[in-house]
Amino acid sequence: MKLKLNVWRQTSPSDTGRFETIQADDVSEHMSFLEMLDVVNEKMIVEGKEPIAFDHDCREGICGTCGMMINGVPHGPRSMTTACQLHMRSFKDGDEIWIEPWRANAFPVLKDLVVDRTAFDRIIQSGGYISVRTGSANEANATPIEKDAADEAFDAAACIGCGACVAACPNASGMLFTAAKVTHLARVPQGQPERDSRVLRMVQAHDDEGFGNCTNHGACQIACPKGISVDYIAQLNRDLFRATISAKPEVVAGD
Ligand code: FES
Known part of the structure; x- marks a missing residue:
């Protein structure tokens, strides 16, 4: 043709x-x-x-x-x-x-069609490491994880960081990406020790990079080639609220 x-x-x-x-x-x-x-x-x-x-x-x-x-x-x-x-x-x-x-x-x-998406890398880097030993693969049942939590973590981890969510959003928000990256660790036991500081730092990094805020248009979810749900943004907001009211001042300030 x-x-x-x-x-x-x-x-x-x-x-x-x-x-x-x-x-x-x-x-x-x-x-x-x-x-x-x-x-x-x-x-x-x-x-x-x-x-x-x-x-x-x-x-x-x-x-x-x-x-x-x-x-x-x-x-x-x-x-x-x-x-x-x-x-x-x-x-x-x-x-x-x-x-x-x-x-x-x-x-x-x-x-031409090539954009610099390293802002996404910096958001992930701001989340830091998890402190639990990950080492070699554990025996499958050594760390019990509820089926629903495992499924939600896996679905969030399906995000490939392409940026379609940002491109679709009238605010150019990166909240769907950030929510997916926060949630896939927040839903499993290995992600609990740094759960509060991680969400505070990653949301701060998101804002510092110049992405807009989420105003619930939902265009990101429709554009996502991996079907990441806006439910993860709701989960991120719950985690962010919990972390904000319980965090030490130096963590909120990003130090
Ligand atoms: S080239 Fe890798 S997702 Fe398209």
Whole structure:
């Protein structure tokens, strides 16, 4: 099929950027969206043009690096699907497709479709280590965990940190990501010793990075390719409230 692509081109963080219209011919419905961009790039390289910069690694929906807005929707039109797992059969011959990077102050555009998502890394780092010995794998029943708690922790740990939640949110909030990272430790015994200080530090880091606050739009949950629920934000808020009223002043201040 033939497609008309409107791709965001930006040479550097300081460049204002613009859309470039690129005609993509001979696109197979069996290609993934990234494979389609690969083919477009090969042609551009042959023609002596600068190829489109986009992030990717696993191409299996695991690493979370391939985020981009496709027709105004994070990761494109299919729910629970990353851009790398999106196939061109989701489009039809003659379609016009608009492709943009994430838009958020905390995710500055580095080049074309590539944004700097290291703000997420710094939020995780602010949570610190857990003090319990993790060492080699324990015998499975050595640390009893309720089934519901284990399931909730596992579902929260499914977050791949792609940033679609931020891109979808009108406030560019990173609360769904932060809530997932806080909750997957808060629901298991190993995460209890630092539970209060962790949520205080991670929420502070979230705010320091310039993400907006959550005002319960719920767009993050719809955009999330891993189905992370906004229930985790409610859980984070409960943990944050509990930690705030019980924490020592130096912990609240982030020292
Ligand atoms: S490239 Fe890893 S999730 Fe898409």
